[in-house]
Amino acid sequence: xxxxxxxxxxxLLLAAVIITTLVTGTFSLSFNDLLSLLTAQAGQxxxxxxxEFRMPxxxxxxxxxxxxxxxxxxxxxxxxxALADPxxxxxxxxxxxxxxxxxxxxxxxxxxxxxxxxLMSFIGGLLIVLLIFALSFAGGAxxxxxFILIGIATAMGVTGFVYVFTSMFxxxxxxxxxxxxxxxxxxxxxxxVWISVPYILLIMAFVFFRIREMxxxxxxxxxxxxxxxxxNKEKIILIVLSAMLSSLAVSVCGAxxxxxxxxxxxxxxxxxxxxKLLFFSSILIGSLLLTGADLIGKLIMxxxxxxxxxxxxxxxxxxFLRLLFKTGRV
Amino acid sequence: xxxxxxxxPVILMGVFISFIAAMMFGxxxxxxxxxxxxxxxxxxxxxxxxxLYEIRMPRVLAALVAGFMISxxxxxxxxxxxxxxxxxxILGINAGANLxxxxxxxxxxxxxxxxxMVSGFIGxxxxxxxxxxxxxxxxxxxxxxxxxxxxxxxxxxxxxLVLANDMGQYVAFFTAGGVAGQSxxxxxxxxPVAILLVTGLYLMAKELDVLLFGDEMALSLGQNxxxxxWLTLIxxxxxxxxxxxxxxxxxxxxxxxxxxxxxxFGNMHRFTIIYSGLFGATIFALSDMLAxxxxxxPVNAVIAMIGLPFFIYIIKxxxxxxx
Numbered sequence: 001x002x003x004x005x006x007x008x009x010x011x012l013l014l015a016a017v018i019i020t021t022l023v024t025g026t027f028s029l030s031f032n033d034l035l036s037l038l039t040a041q042a043g044q045x046x047x048x049x050x051x052e053f054r055m056p057x058x059x060x061x062x063x064x065x066x067x068x069x070x071x072x073x074x075x076x077x078x079x080x081x082a083l084a085d086p087x088x089x090x091x092x093x094x095x096x097x098x099x100x101x102x103x104x105x106x107x108x109x110x111x112x113x114x115x116x117x118x119l120m121s122f123i124g125g126l127l128i129v130l131l132i133f134a135l136s137f138a139g140g141a142x143x144x145x146x147f148i149l150i151g152i153a154t155a156m157g158v159t160g161f162v163y164v165f166t167s168m169f170x171x172x173x174x175x176x177x178x179x180x181x182x183x184x185x186x187x188x189x190x191x192x193v194w195i196s197v198p199y200i201l202l203i204m205a206f207v208f209f210r211i212r213e214m215x216x217x218x219x220x221x222x223x224x225x226x227x228x229x230x231x232n233k234e235k236i237i238l239i240v241l242s243a244m245l246s247s248l249a250v251s252v253c254g255a256x257x258x259x260x261x262x263x264x265x266x267x268x269x270x271x272x273x274x275x276k277l278l279f280f281s282s283i284l285i286g287s288l289l290l291t292g293a294d295l296i297g298k299l300i301m302x303x304x305x306x307x308x309x310x311x312x313x314x315x316x317x318x319x320f321l322r323l324l325f326k327t328g329r330v
Numbered sequence: 331x332x333x334x335x336x337x338x339p340v341i342l343m344g345v346f347i348s349f350i351a352a353m354m355f356g357x358x359x360x361x362x363x364x365x366x367x368x369x370x371x372x373x374x375x376x377x378x379x380x381x382l383y384e385i386r387m388p389r390v391l392a393a394l395v396a397g398f399m400i401s402x403x404x405x406x407x408x409x410x411x412x413x414x415x416x417x418x419x420i421l422g423i424n425a426g427a428n429l430x431x432x433x434x435x436x437x438x439x440x441x442x443x444x445x446x447m448v449s450g451f452i453g454x455x456x457x458x459x460x461x462x463x464x465x466x467x468x469x470x471x472x473x474x475x476x477x478x479x480x481x482x483x484x485x486x487x488x489x490x491l492v493l494a495n496d497m498g499q500y501v502a503f504f505t506a507g508g509v510a511g512q513s514x515x516x517x518x519x520x521x522p523v524a525i526l527l528v529t530g531l532y533l534m535a536k537e538l539d540v541l542l543f544g545d546e547m548a549l550s551l552g553q554n555x556x557x558x559x560w561l562t563l564i565x566x567x568x569x570x571x572x573x574x575x576x577x578x579x580x581x582x583x584x585x586x587x588x589x590x591x592x593x594x595f596g597n598m599h600r601f602t603i604i605y606s607g608l609f610g611a612t613i614f615a616l617s618d619m620l621a622x623x624x625x626x627x628p629v630n631a632v633i634a635m636i637g638l639p640f641f642i643y644i645i646k647x648x649x650x651x652x653x
Contacts, residue, residue, distance in 0.1 A: 088478050135642055145471050149415070149645050152478045156419065156581050157638030164624075164631040182489050257482050306493065310486045317483025324464060324476050 003277060006270050010281065014288045018062075021295050022054050057188035059197060061294045061308070062287045064185075064249035065259060067200045069286025070207055071246035072260020073267075073278060074238050077214045079144035082265065083323065086246035087257025089151025090132060091125045093158035095247045096255055098124025099180050103173050104165045118187075118195050118251035125247025126240070128154060133239050141221065142235055180254045183309010185294060187252030196252045203244050208279065210238060215275035256309040258316025259289050265323065289315075334601050341608050345394070348612045348619075352390040353382065356622035392512040392520075392576060393618040393629075394611040397583065399524050399573040401610025402603055404584025405591070406531060406566035409542045409599065410559050411462065413470045414648060415641075417585040418454075418570035420477045424581075425484040426457025427574040432488055436495060443516045447523075447575045454571030455564070457484060462563070512576070520576055527569050528607065534562055535599035542597060580630055582637025583610060589644060 023029045033046045068086065075084040086092065098120040106116055132154055136147035166174060187196065207214075213234045216224060224231050250256060267281040290308060293315065297306035353365045360382060367373070368382045400418060407416040418424055430453020434441050441449075461480055465473040531538070537558040540548050548555040570584065587610040588602065595601045617632040624632075 083475050083479075088475070088482070135646065138646070146645060149471060149474055150642055152474055153638065153641040153645065155478070157634040157641065160579075160581050160628075160630040160634030161638075162631075163628040166628065168625065182493065301494065304494070306490060310490045310493070313483055313486030314490065317479065317486065320479040320483065321464070324472070324479065 003271060007281070007284070010270075010284045010288065014284060014291070017288060017291050017295055018058060021058055021061075021291055021298075022050070024295070024299060025049075025054065052190075053188075056190050056193045057185060057294070058291065059193050060188055060252055061185060061291045063197050063200050064253040064256075065263075065286040065288070065290025066283040067204070067245040067249040067286070068256060068259040068290070069263035069282040070204060070279070071242045071249070073264040073282045074207065074214065074242035074245075075260065076264055077217050077275075078235050078238050078242070079147050080218070081144055081148060082268075083261065083320075084148060084151075085257060085259075085261035086242065086250075087255065087260065088155065089148060090128050090155035090158060091243060091246045092250055092255040092257060093155045093162065094128025095121040095125035095250045096162050096177075096180060097128070097158055098122070098247075099251070100162050100165050100177060103176055104168065115195055118192075118248060121251030122244065122247045125250065126243045128158060129239060129243035129247075133236070142232060179307070181309075182307040183254040183256040183312065184305075184307035185253045192252045196248055200245060200248050203241055203248070204283075207238075207241050207245070210234075210241070211275050211279055214238065215273075218273075253290070254307065254309055256290070256312055258312050258320065259286055261323075262316050262319055263289055265319075332601075334595055334598075337605075341605065341612075345608050345612050348615045349390060349394065352393065352615045352619040353386055355619055356386065357626070388512040388514050388517055389618070390615055391517055393615040395517065395520055395524055396573045396577040396580070397587075397610040397612070397614025398528070398607040399569040399610075400580055400584045400614070401587035401606040402528055402531065403566045403570040403573070405588035405599075405602055405606045406538065406562050407570075407584070408588055409538050410563050410566070411473070412542075412544070413473055414589070414644060415470055415474055415585065417582070418458075418567075418574070419481075419579065419581040419584070420474060421567075422457040422461045422477050422481045422484065423454040423567055423570045424574050424579045425481040425488075427451070427454035427571040428579065429453050429484050429488045429491075430456075431575060432491055436491065443575075444519055447519065447572050450575035451568055451571040454574065455567050458563075458567045516576065520572060523572055524569065527565050527572075528603070530565055531562060532600075532603055534558060535603060538562060538599040538603075539597070542599075578630070580614075581634055582641060583614060583633050585644075586633075586637045586640050587613060589640070 019031075019034070022034060023031065027045075027049045029046060029049065033050075036043075037046065037050055071086045071091075072084065075086060075089070076082055099117070101124070102117050102120045132147060132151045133142075135150050136143055138146060162177075166177065169177070187193075213229070216227075216229065217231075217234070217238075221231050246260065263286040264278065264282045266285050267278050271277040271281050289312065293311040294308040297308050297311045300306065350362065350365055353368075354360050354362065358381075360378060364378055364382065368379050368387070372383060373379050374383070404417045407418065407421065408414060427450035430449040431446050433453075434445055434449035438445065457480065461473070461476050465476050537553065540551055540553050541555065541559055541562070545555060573580070588606045591602050591606045591609055595605055613636075614629070614633070617636070618629045621627045621629040621632045
């Protein structure tokens with residue numbers, strides 16, 4: 001099948017999910033309502049539901065899904081391991097630690113300090129990834145397997161460590177943390193959109209200009225050095241970008257794993273190894289996965305909402321297992 | 331007597347001291363004489379004796395027993411899987427036990443502690459064996475990735491059940507791990523089980539030594555390798571899941587302790603089983619004491635703080651094996 005046709009299919013699927021997300025929920029809208037919105041003839045209630053509740057959440061899931069997917073794509077390219085995922089190697093745990101610090105010290109004045117939350121979550125995630133990265137050099141060269149092992153260990157350790165402050169938490173604070181770890185899209189209002197989406201788009205643009213380097217990292221490090229590439233520098237830049245993307249994403253949408261693993265993998269199945277195609281298709285598929293998961297979580301046990309993170313893991317876990325069975329050697 | 335038994339009195343002394351210290355310090359501190367009286371002439375009319383005997387003593391004893399079990403389990407898992415990074419929580423045993431315990435509590439609301447123990451064992455066993463099955467004859471990295479991925483998946487199922495049934499409080503305890511709220515009744519169930527299982531492993535110490543040498547050696551010595559590796563694995567998983575049903579999720583302990591013990595005492599299981607258990611008991615009881623002093627922090631956080639640097643050290647040291 002031609003690539004354009006595949007892209008069209010993915011985009012159509014995404015459009016379907018977006019429209020379904022917009023019309024379903026506790027306040028059902030009809031397709032006519034959507035049309036009336038476009039022609040600016042909608043009633044007040046429809047406008048309120050659409051612009052204050054549905055739109056920001058949809059935007060967040062779209063952008064965060066894409067960010068997680070690209071973050072995974074980068075990690076997989078840098079570590080040369082198709083099983084790398086920001087959630088598995090500790091970004092979520094690091095961001096979680098930032099969130100805990102935020103809840104512990106700032107949350108009292110939640111509304112004014114909202115901007116601090118993504119910032120702290122972001123710093124936490126970034127610091128953890130840089131730490132893991134710094135530890136995975138052996139004999140002057142970056143060892144991707146050690147990177148993943150230390151990442152997993154750090155994820156486990158930091159997740160335990162996160163609970164240090166929980167003994168001081170009251171019920172609402174604990175609830176907040178649990179919501180974070182369940183991957184509930186908690187930042188579904190406009191302020192959260194403004195503090196995350198522009199940065200994510202900016203970083204994505206940076207990544208776009210590094211696609212060539214990313215595709216070259218497939219080759220042996222020695223060979224790349226021979227070509228005159230400063231391999232360690234490129235890897236550090238890419239890993240920092242990846243950590244920024246995923247920690248920004250999880251800071252507004254909660255700890256979500258597996259999207260960074262599945263989206264690039266599905267893209268690879270559909271579009272082969274061309275990094276430019278992979279970049280765009282991962283964005284689309286990541287958005288599709290997260291919005292889809294959010295939609296499923298909203299509909300399947302309505303009126304109860306199942307956090308998107310749980311839905312993603314329930315779908316992603318078996319997929320991960322299948323990958324694990326298939327890859328003979330990691 | 332083998333000279334490797336010589337440190338025994340010192341280590342027993344260490345266990346005893348950690349018991350006393352853990353009894354003395356905590357949210358409230360007590361004098362040594364109080365502890366002495368509680369042990370030798372208990373007077374339940376005194377409030378301090380009541381607190382020490384009914385709340386703190388079961389807690390400290392539970393920490394000692396759980397530390398013993400988790401460490402021995404980690405030691406055996408490492409030997410049988412020929413993987414220095416094997417450990418109950420990495421093999422998904424904690425996640426599986428967790429899920430099964432939640433399921434049991436859902437199906438039978440007033441489930442007894444014995445029921446929790448059995449269901450934890452079934453869950454831990456199922457997940458542990460799946461992960462080991464998937465990663466047989468594969469690289470250590472494969473095992474770790476499989477464990478991390480499958481654990482994430484199982485925790486998602488657990489979270490889903492918890493949310494759908496509104497049991498947040500019940501579960502927070504397991505994810506954070508802790509020995510608070512133990513009763514002598516629970517201990518009376520766990521201790522005999524632990525003694526039986528550890529004795530079983532100790533009787534197979536020689537077989538474990540052979541397993542550690544590798545498949546060829548086992549074959550040439552005429553050992554029924556499959557039988558012993560399954561038997562010891564099942565006992566190790568049992569130990570870990572019983573401990574999980576008592577103290578919740580504890581990471582790194584089963585990795586940390588056997589490594590330290592093997593560095594000091596070598597690889598003979600005759601020694602390492604006993605020493606790992608005693609060391610683990612000491613470390614867990616002291617970590618719990620620290621946790622209590624720091625405002626009831628979950629004990630898992632304390633152990634993770636010690637365990638994580640150690641884990642990274644092991645990976646760095648044995649890095650060549652995985653790279």
